[in-house]
Amino acid sequence: MATFVKTPSGTWKALIRKNGWPTTSKTFRTKCDAEDWSRRTEDEMVRGVYLSRTVSEKMTVKTALERYLSEVTPTKKPTTQRSEGVSATNLISFLGSYSLAAVSSELVASYRDHRLAQGKSNNTVRIELALLSNLFTIGIQEWGLGLIFNPVANIRKPSPGEGRDRRLSVNEEKVLLEAVDAHNNPMLGWIVRIAIETGMRQSEILNIRRSQIDLKKRIVRLFDTKNDSTRTVPLTMDATRIFTLALNNPVRPIDTDLVFFGEPGRDGKRSPYQFVKVWGGIKSALGMCDLHFHDLRHEAVSRLVEGGLSDQEVASISGHKSMQMLRRYTHLRAEDLVFKLDKMNQSETE
Known part of the structure; x- marks a missing residue:
């Protein structure tokens, strides 16, 4: 049974004490509002569906x-x-x-x-x-806030869009590689080339440890990936050459196993090499501000498809979980398709 108390400020406080339920109270402007709330709350308690909304109302x-x-x-x-x-x-x-x-x-x-x-x-x-x-x-x-529904669940979400289709032209790749190779830290050039050759994500490349690379088998084993699943990435001849240079880096410190390492932090530990600022400066100088580092992954995946690998083979290299997402990352050059069509027609006429 609810009790009602008028407060010194003129409002009404409803207090419900019922066996099996925590003591519940709420303050209202009028006694009528307090009585309505208490009836609804006691009814929910009787039906076993009552949820205390006090926390969600205050938080x-x-x-x-x-x-x-x-x-x-x-x-x-x-x-x-x-x-x-x-x-x-x-x-x-x-x-x-x-x-x-x-x-x-x-x-x-x-x-x-x-x-x-x-x-x-x-x-x-x-x-x-x-x-x-x-x-x-x-x-x-988990927090027991007394909420009965998620207000985000029923609204329309913006469409994800078609994804980026930024590809590198032959000339763009040439000047980009020349620029990153000219940087005073060779790790920048190695990282960019590895992204183009393997399709690995930036975070995957930066967190590679020496023990993950097998130059003899020409593979890199990735454990810390975006989707938390391990995968093994095969290396092209050029990627193998680059990793060889990186592993033999003459200025490598003895206090880290990272292939691409940065300076020690305040805790004395080295984090991966950070190149966002210099990467942005190089893109600006080259007039390629619309190029994202992640576009290099798009470029690599598209080249794998153009090279004749099946969707399943490309996905095993890139780590895409679904063919739908893989297709969003794959953008074939129309001029390359024209060349393939010509070859196909030529073979048919012979």
């Missing part, structure tokens, strides 16, 4: 995201941690002051439209919505 999106970043994000890969940190900042700027209980599907849709109107890419907005959705999932399943 803001900002507080929840800060807890998520401190408890959940550290369990993920470094690249994901950085991405979630940026996404959380953007979410907080728009939704931070709302309580979790106040976040509706309409409000989330408003955030989506706001970000798209700012000119943010579909993929950026999808990543931010994915973080918000996971926040609510964790809150419902």
Whole structure:
């Protein structure tokens, strides 16, 4: 049975004590509102479906995201941690002051439209919505926030798009390789060439240890990948030559097993070689600002397909889990297809 108490400020506090349930209370502007809430709450208790919404009503999106970043994000890969940190900042700027209980599907849709109107890419907005959705999932399943649904689940997500189709022209590759080879640290040139030759991701290349490379068998074993599955990458003759140079780097320090190493940090440990700033400077100087490092992976995968490898063979090298995603990363040059068509027609007429 509920009891009602008028507070000194003139509001009404409803207090419910029922066997088998924690004591529950809530303050309202009028006694009528307090009585309505108590009847609904007691009915839910009788039916065994009551969930205390007190925490979700008091916890803001900002507080929840800060807890998520401190408890959940550290369990993920470094690249994901950085991405979630940026996404959380953007979410907080728009939704931070709302309580979790106040976040509706309409409000989330408003955030989506706001970000798209700012000119943010579909993929950026999808990543931010994915973080918000996971926040609510964790809150419902693990934090006991008393929420009954995920407000992100039912809204339309921006389409992922067709993916980038940036390819390197022959001249672009020539001047790019000349520029990175001319840099005072040879590791930059080695990294760029390995990306083009193997299709490995930037993070995969930077985290390679010497023990993962078998020059005799011409393979690299990758353990720390984006999708957490190990794979073995075969090496071309040129990739083998580059790895040989990298392994024989005369300035390699004795305190790291990284093939591509950086300077010691504050803790005295060496992290992988960081080249984002110099890479950006070289692209700008060459007038190739639209080229992303990840485009080198696209280039490599497309070349594997053009070389005649099957989808399954390419996927085993690139690490793509689905043929659909592999096709999004594969862009064949029309002029190369014209050449193949001519060869096919020529063979038919002979």
